Amino acid sequence: MSRFRNNQAARQWRSCAAVLVLCLGVGLTGSWAETPPARPTEPRKEALSLVDAVLQALQRNLDITISRQTKESRITDIIAEQAKFDPTVSANGQYNRQVSPLNRPVFGFSGTSDLTKIQTFDQNQSTVTFDMTQNLLTGANYDINFSPQRTFVAGNTGFLFNPGYTSGLAFTLTQPLLKNFGVDINKTFIAVAQNNAKVEEHVFKDRVLTVIATVEQTYWEVVFTNENLKVAQSALKAAEELLASNRAKAKAGVMAIVDVLQADAAVAARIEQVIIAEKAIRDQEDQLRRLLNPAEEDLRQDIHLILLDQPVKALEPLSLEEAIDVALKLRPEVLQAGKNTETADLNTKFAKNQLLPNLAFQGTSGLAGLGKDGPDMFSRNFGGDYYNYGAGLVLSYPLGNRSAMSQFNKRQLEGRNAQASLQSVRQQVIVGVREAVRRVQTDFKRIETTRSARIMAEKQLQAEQERLNVGLSTTRFVLDFQRDLATARGNELRAVVDYNKSLSNLARTKATTLERYKIELQ
Numbered sequence: 001m002s003r004f005r006n007n008q009a010a011r012q013w014r015s016c017a018a019v020l021v022l023c024l025g026v027g028l029t030g031s032w033a034e035t036p037p038a039r040p041t042e043p044r045k046e047a048l049s050l051v052d053a054v055l056q057a058l059q060r061n062l063d064i065t066i067s068r069q070t071k072e073s074r075i076t077d078i079i080a081e082q083a084k085f086d087p088t089v090s091a092n093g094q095y096n097r098q099v100s101p102l103n104r105p106v107f108g109f110s111g112t113s114d115l116t117k118i119q120t121f122d123q124n125q126s127t128v129t130f131d132m133t134q135n136l137l138t139g140a141n142y143d144i145n146f147s148p149q150r151t152f153v154a155g156n157t158g159f160l161f162n163p164g165y166t167s168g169l170a171f172t173l174t175q176p177l178l179k180n181f182g183v184d185i186n187k188t189f190i191a192v193a194q195n196n197a198k199v200e201e202h203v204f205k206d207r208v209l210t211v212i213a214t215v216e217q218t219y220w221e222v223v224f225t226n227e228n229l230k231v232a233q234s235a236l237k238a239a240e241e242l243l244a245s246n247r248a249k250a251k252a253g254v255m256a257i258v259d260v261l262q263a264d265a266a267v268a269a270r271i272e273q274v275i276i277a278e279k280a281i282r283d284q285e286d287q288l289r290r291l292l293n294p295a296e297e298d299l300r301q302d303i304h305l306i307l308l309d310q311p312v313k314a315l316e317p318l319s320l321e322e323a324i325d326v327a328l329k330l331r332p333e334v335l336q337a338g339k340n341t342e343t344a345d346l347n348t349k350f351a352k353n354q355l356l357p358n359l360a361f362q363g364t365s366g367l368a369g370l371g372k373d374g375p376d377m378f379s380r381n382f383g384g385d386y387y388n389y390g391a392g393l394v395l396s397y398p399l400g401n402r403s404a405m406s407q408f409n410k411r412q413l414e415g416r417n418a419q420a421s422l423q424s425v426r427q428q429v430i431v432g433v434r435e436a437v438r439r440v441q442t443d444f445k446r447i448e449t450t451r452s453a454r455i456m457a458e459k460q461l462q463a464e465q466e467r468l469n470v471g472l473s474t475t476r477f478v479l480d481f482q483r484d485l486a487t488a489r490g491n492e493l494r495a496v497v498d499y500n501k502s503l504s505n506l507a508r509t510k511a512t513t514l515e516r517y518k519i520e521l522q
Helices: 002-028 050-060 062-085 188-252 257-291 296-300 320-330 332-353 374-381 402-469 475-510 513-517
Strands: 044-048 088-102 119-135 141-146 149-153 164-176 303-307 358-371 387-396
Touching: 050 188, 050 257, 062 119, 062 188, 164 374, 188 257, 188 303, 188 332, 188 475, 188 513, 257 303, 257 475, 320 332, 320 402, 320 475, 332 402, 358 374, 402 475, 475 513
Parallel strands: 044 303
Antiparallel strands: 088 119, 119 141, 119 149, 141 164, 149 164, 164 358, 358 387
16 A cells, blocks of 8 residues: 555656646746747648549559550551551652763664764663552562653664653562461561550559559548547547546545546547547548649648548458459450460461471563653553563572571460460469458458447446446546447457458459449540
């Protein structure tokens, strides 16, 4: 008993010393405290629903912007591969004049027979060449060439036409018959580019799902911190009421001063919990606002978020098999691995074709014309009187063909790796869905369990307060039950928020988050 009185006296002495130090501190700083400090401005309040938070994050998120631009860049790869089969047109114009000495007279060109005089051959040529080439999807390549020409020879000549107009129209076709033959083989790289674009779409979708899930998780954490502050404030209010009651009883002489001190210490502890809860709110709000990616000036402002959505507490119907089937159908990772497998098959098929010999058909045909002027030349060129044609086969094969063989072996290994990766991703998705479903079920059971614990804690606190009122209990026991009730309320709140986070995680695992928000990716 004397030991208790000594401890009580020591606590009272420390309280008096603290008050004395506080008074001295006020006296020392009184000259500086003449002008009261400016009151901090109240933070601006801003209402925010979960849907608004998701949409703002999708519109402003930098990672999504980068992923979107990367996806769009893959489309240019498709166009680049398709452009390889676009025709190429060229035009070339030339003028040439050639003045050269003749070693001897040319029959029909010079009217002189003086063999000692050097004769001059003066020729002017103007040529225009039009050409068009194109690679075809069958592997063929054609070339169309048309080259009209005007020739004039100065002097007394014996040519039929001077100036004379000549032209030639030529068509050449080369068609591989073994290697590089067929539409599917020649569209390989177009299909690969299309698959790469699809892969980027799946990567983009995965990034969108990740951003939405992160926003949801953070949003519910802000909800938890706000509700947890209410729990801390309720516990503080209960401790303050107990302190007021104990002070009244101590003043009336029916309660010891130690009960007042215990209640006072509990109030101080509850105040600390309120302060910590308020800090947690601001921290989580900053995390949520950062996900929305506001401008730097907006992020500097002090804004308090008013969340409009409340967590659900009802159990949603779950089917494990259905969830697995949906996830395997929609998960971007599975679709991405499937496209990688298709790309590996295309590359393997192309590499196998490259093992074949080069056997190609080559054919050529042409028309020619000669006239005194342009119209006469054109009519004679396309009249069909002067023509040529030919055809042949070209065969070549590198001895050993080691380069093509090693490339084929490499593509086969890449194909097997792609198949193994697809199987591994599907297994990971199945395990992930099973864990997500169990987590939802477990967290819902936690809601029921923590609710029962909270109800029992309320009843126990009420019974203990009644016992205290009739003198059958102590303040310490009541404070313990108050603390247990605050813990039970916090556990129930945590279970509710965890359940909503589990639903968000399950939707992310099944890749159905976009359907929940009715979002379509264009």
